[in-house]
Amino acid sequence: MPIIATQGLTMRFPGVTALHDLTVAVEPGVVGLVGANGAGKSTLIKILLGLLPATAGQASVLDLDVARQGPLIRERVGYMPEYDCLPPDVSATEFVVHMARMSGLPPTSARERAADTLRHVGLYEERYRPIGGYSTGMRQRVKLAQALVHDPRLVFLDEPTNGLDPAGRDEMLDLIRRIGTEFGISVLVTSHLLGELERTCDHVVIIDGGRLLRSQAVEAFTTDSGTLTVEVEEGRDALGHRLAAAGLAVRPDGRLLLVDVAGEHTYDLIRDAVVELDLSLIRMERRRHHIEEVFATPPPGPGTATVPPHAAVPPGPVPPGVVGPGVVGPGGIERGHGA
Numbered sequence: 001m002p003i004i005a006t007q008g009l010t011m012r013f014p015g016v017t018a019l020h021d022l023t024v025a026v027e028p029g030v031v032g033l034v035g036a037n038g039a040g041k042s043t044l045i046k047i048l049l050g051l052l053p054a055t056a057g058q059a060s061v062l063d064l065d066v067a068r069q070g071p072l073i074r075e076r077v078g079y080m081p082e083y084d085c086l087p088p089d090v091s092a093t094e095f096v097v098h099m100a101r102m103s104g105l106p107p108t109s110a111r112e113r114a115a116d117t118l119r120h121v122g123l124y125e126e127r128y129r130p131i132g133g134y135s136t137g138m139r140q141r142v143k144l145a146q147a148l149v150h151d152p153r154l155v156f157l158d159e160p161t162n163g164l165d166p167a168g169r170d171e172m173l174d175l176i177r178r179i180g181t182e183f184g185i186s187v188l189v190t191s192h193l194l195g196e197l198e199r200t201c202d203h204v205v206i207i208d209g210g211r212l213l214r215s216q217a218v219e220a221f222t223t224d225s226g227t228l229t230v231e232v233e234e235g236r237d238a239l240g241h242r243l244a245a246a247g248l249a250v251r252p253d254g255r256l257l258l259v260d261v262a263g264e265h266t267y268d269l270i271r272d273a274v275v276e277l278d279l280s281l282i283r284m285e286r287r288r289h290h291i292e293e294v295f296a297t298p299p300p301g302p303g304t305a306t307v308p309p310h311a312a313v314p315p316g317p318v319p320p321g322v323v324g325p326g327v328v329g330p331g332g333i334e335r336g337h338g339a
């Protein structure tokens with residue numbers, strides 16, 4: 001059963017249509033909602049929480065109707081907003097206990113749950129310090145803790161990696177993955193970076209200008225390519241020449257050789273060449289696509305669409321609004337992190 005389902009969902013603000021006839025179903029798991037700034041991610045989350053009435057269409061969360069059952073949805077769903085207005089003078093413990101009490105937990109359970117949750121998000125040591133002295137990463141963790149404290153079945157995380165440095169980003173993404181795998185809580189996490197969701201999410205929904213661009217399992221984006229990665233300790237160039245002479249399409253990639261698979265005999269040719277040249281083979285493996293490659297920018301000039309020819313991607317030009325390998329839409333070119 002889908003945890004989120006929308007049907008023809010449309011949201012019009014004066015002068016802008018934030019969501020345009022959006023129909024999508026999301027199964028349990030860790031799901032990424034990707035789109036450039038202004039694509040409609042936060043608007044969708046607010047509608048799903050029952051906080052913003054849609055102009056047209058329907059939506060349900062955990063089988064509850066967003067138009068009629070908002071309070072029930074908010075009991076069962078945690079929400080980490082994109083921006084914060086955390087009180088500077090109280091500690092993380094005080095704040096998260098307060099949020100647990102607001103969710104209806106009795107005082108003792110609220111304190112216990114707050115302590116557990118703060119430990120899970122990595123804020124245990126600093127939990128009695130006033131939030132005003134926290135770094136951006138710590139503030140993001142406080143927001144995450146308050147979203148989890150009432151033990152929701154599903155959490156909406158709106159741009160949780162915003163403002164974090166690469167190490168902080170990686171830690172946050174690991175934490176999000178663990179929320180899904182170890183705690184069994186389904187996650188809808190938004191990002192404007194495609195690449196960072198590849199190792200975090202099971203599924204991604206990509207929206208652009210309020211329209212659905214793609215909804216697909218991450219695995220389907222990252223299917224095996226028809227290329228082998230070959231690494232030898234030394235003698236990369238000699239091996240490359242030998243394989244090219246044997247009729248294989250070979251190109252260097254840093255320390256590696258990339259070899260197009262031309263049938264099962266490709267493996268035999270590589271093995272034999274390595275033996276004949278007396279090289280040490282470190283690895284020979286199928287290269288997997290990265291999610292960003294699906295949206296690689298076509299180089300300028302005619303006839304240059306570069307969407308890789310694998311099963312998950314329909315042939316043809318890059319979809320409209322997809323402008324860079326890391327970012328979807330016109331919101332600015334920025335390389336995706338991760339992958």
Ligand SMILES: Nc1ncnc2c1ncn2[C@@H]1O[C@H](COP(=O)(O)OP(=O)(O)OP(=O)(O)O)[C@@H](O)[C@H]1O
Pocket residue numbers: 013014016017018035036037038039040041042043044082159192
């Ligand atoms: N209350 C509002 N009134 C008018 N326009 C709005 C309102 N809320 C959102 N919008 C507009 O709707 C569009 C979608 O905004 P939304 O915040 O949902 O995008 P987003 O994908 O979450 O982007 P970001 O990551 O920048 O928050 C934008 O053009 C935005 O300006």
